[in-house]
Amino acid sequence: MSALKWGQGKGKGAAGPALFSLPLSFDHFVLPRVLRRPVRILARLGEGEFQAPRFSAAIMSAVLIASSGAYGAYLGGHADGIVQSITARTGFAVDQVKVVGNRQTSEIDILDRLELDGWTSLIGFDAEAARERIATLPWIEVAAVRKVYPHTLEVRVEERQAFALWQQGSDLSVIEKDGAVIAPFSGGKQVLLPLLIGAGAPAKAPEFLAKIEKYPDLATRIRGYVRVGDRRWDLKLDNGITVKLPEDGEDQALAELVGMDHDKGLLSRDIAAVDMRLSDRLVVQLTPEAATQREAALNEKPKMLKRKPETKI
Structure with a gap:
């Protein structure tokens, strides 16, 4: 209890616990349970009694480097690419596309609008942006793109009616x-x-x-x-x-x-x-x-009349 209740059992003028030489003694004050262990470790660290676990420096360095890299990727606009790369290599890469409803529009044109690169992750794939790109094809009237986990895209289209x-x-x-x-x-x-x-x-x-x-x-x-x-x-x-x-x-x-x-x-x-x-x-x-032919026939008619023999009475 002495580690939790500061000031109890201490005589007048007795020195209370300190963190980095700063007194932390308060009469009859008890820290919340969630803060007890962190404060105790910090107090020991300030008194020089705490020893860090092995490889803690390497772990902290790795965490620092990873967090710095993640922050840099975020600032540089590469976060989506990193997510795509990681998830694609863990079983979520798009490897099947189903196209339904196309008659005049070729599947090649539709696949081109999906902009798949072989390592596109289904998790990070923007289905709405792909739908908008497909809708720009000449024959497409309505388009829908749906993710089917773990690795399939389904594209449904309705085409315009030719008159x-x-x-x-x-x-x-x-x-x-x-x-x-x-x-x-x-x-x-x-x-x-x-x-x-x-x-x-x-x-x-x-x-x-x-x-x-x-x-x-x-x-x-x-x-x-x-x-x-x-x-x-x-x-x-x-x-x-x-x-x-x-x-x-x-x-x-x-x-x-x-x-x-x-x-x-x-x-x-x-x-x-x-x-x-x-x-x-x-x-x-x-x-x-x-x-x-008609003109020739009309011209021939008078000649035929002239050749007609006279009838004797």
Whole structure:
């Protein structure tokens, strides 16, 4: 108890305990339990009675060096790298990546945005930053990156929906239904998308293509939808015929076109264009070959009439 209760059992004028020659005696005062041992050791150290354990100097030096290195790494911005390196070598290195939902976006592009270096630790990996990088890819609409411990990353993406191809001059792009450009045309299955040509075509295309869908036989033959002056449409068919639709009354013109093709095979003839811009008439333009043949036939007709023998009565 003499080590805990200072001043007890001491006579008047007796010297109390001291720390580094400073008196620590207080009448009837007891230190809290948690402080007793540290204060006792400090008192012995001040009186020269305490002997440090073996290798304590080496341990303290190592602690000092380690703490200095950690502090320096923190100030230099290298703390994350140290954490990454240590945790990666203790079984948390990313060695598997699962990518789900990509169709137009290659896995290579997604892996490139993850910025893995072979020793990336799952613990220190910034999933949100990786998600933001993946979201910048042209086809990606929504992206999510999830850590699956101990060493797997799971990437789920939702891609934008392609509606058509849009040609402006020599540029050919894949667009969404609202006209937003997704990415340049890269081939493959994208070639099956409707081809829109001309300024203003993307804005008017959804409504117009919905009308065309009512006539499947005609729709399968159309290779291009040309917006003319942002006022009306020309249809480019697979056999080279151009159908010039009017500004107003598109529905009626399409119905008449399909009817004439069904009844008279209009779109299978040797013609270059069908002009329906005038409401009271339909103009058919022959191909150069057909026009030459027609002209030759018309020139031959008078000769045939002259050769016809006279009939005797």
